[in-house]
Amino acid sequence: MCIKLKDQSVKTKVYSTFESPVLILDTQYLILNTMNNNYDKIANHYDTLSRLVFFKSQVNAQVNQLQYLPKDSSVLIVGGGTGWILEEIAKIYPSGLKLVYVEISAKMIALSQKRNCKSNQVEFVNLGIEDFGTDIVFDVILTPFLFDNFAEQRAAKVFDQLNEYLKKDGLWFLVDFSLNKNNGNWWKWLLLKSMYSFFKLLGIVEANQLIDMHVYFLNEGYKILERRMYYGDFIKAVIFKK
Numbered sequence: 702m703c704i705k706l707k708d709q710s711v712k713t714k715v716y717s718t719f720e721s722p723v724l725i726l727d728t729q730y731l732i733l734n735t736m737n738n739n740y741d742k743i744a745n746h747y748d749t750l751s752r753l754v755f756f757k758s759q760v761n762a763q764v765n766q767l768q769y770l771p772k773d774s775s776v777l778i779v780g781g782g783t784g785w786i787l788e789e790i791a792k793i794y795p796s797g798l799k800l801v802y803v804e805i806s807a808k809m810i811a812l813s814q815k816r817n818c819k820s821n822q823v824e825f826v827n828l829g830i831e832d833f834g835t836d837i838v839f840d841v842i843l844t845p846f847l848f849d850n851f852a853e854q855r856a857a858k859v860f861d862q863l864n865e866y867l868k869k870d871g872l873w874f875l876v877d878f879s880l881n882k883n884n885g886n887w888w889k890w891l892l893l894k895s896m897y898s899f900f901k902l903l904g905i906v907e908a909n910q911l912i913d914m915h916v917y918f919l920n921e922g923y924k925i926l927e928r929r930m931y932y933g934d935f936i937k938a939v940i941f942k943k
């Protein structure tokens with residue numbers, strides 16, 4: 702069980718008995734959560750599983766977006782998984798980029814550190830993005846298949862945080878599953894439910910449903926530069942400009 706304090710100054714008392722744990726909470730800031738979306742448990746198999754189910758769709762959706770990366774830019778990657786994207790980025794720009802790679806899973810970070818990033822500068826940060834602070838304002842932010850792990854409250858908070866870290870006119874590469882009344886076939890609902898059940902069984906993912914992040918971007922005045930759909934419109938890749 703993970704008990705995460707958002708505000709370290711807040712007092713909290715935790716008592717437990719043999720029968721059941723009793724929590725006395727002094728604050729609404731305490732998040733009690735057994736699932737924090739950390740992919741440690743499946744880090745070594747994640748890419749194989751992804752390719753088995755989605756073939757190369759998850760990869761293609763992200764690789765296509767890389768043509769929008771400006772030369773010599775500063776890039777924040779959140780939830781990059783095993784780090785294969787770093788090698789794809791290095792194929793386009795072998796040098797000149799300043800990358801910050803924030804990943805909550807220590808195993809994913811270890812795999813990512815083995816990637817060939819050529820001469821780009823990469824800072825690996827093994828933290829949940831919620832706990833990552835920076836003074837840098839980035840040219841580009843990548844969140845590939847990040848938000849579909851989150852419950853609404855966390856998604857909203859992380860969006861606000863990342864919005865602060867992105868320059869005016871900066872680009873945000875969003876890739877996520879997409880399912881709504883307009884594009885919802887039975888197999889997508891079934892697949893989505895199966896995925897959430899699988900990750901719940903492993904105790905990884907907190908979300909029960911997809912959050913529509915689109916409205917967050919539109920409310921903040923982002924413009925869409927490109928929107929592409931993959932895997933029968935089940936995967937949505939959007940380039941937003943702030």
Ligand SMILES: C[S@@+](CC[C@H](N)C(=O)[O-])C[C@H]1O[C@@H](n2cnc3c(N)ncnc32)[C@H](O)[C@@H]1O
Pocket residue numbers: 737738739740741751759779780781782783803804805806809828829830831845846847850
């Ligand atoms: C669905 S996987 C996607 C991995 C990769 N983007 C890809 O497409 O292959 C989500 C990744 O986000 C990471 N993650 C989840 N919550 C996170 C958080 N709050 N901060 C940073 N990374 C997070 C997980 O550990 C996992 O590696």
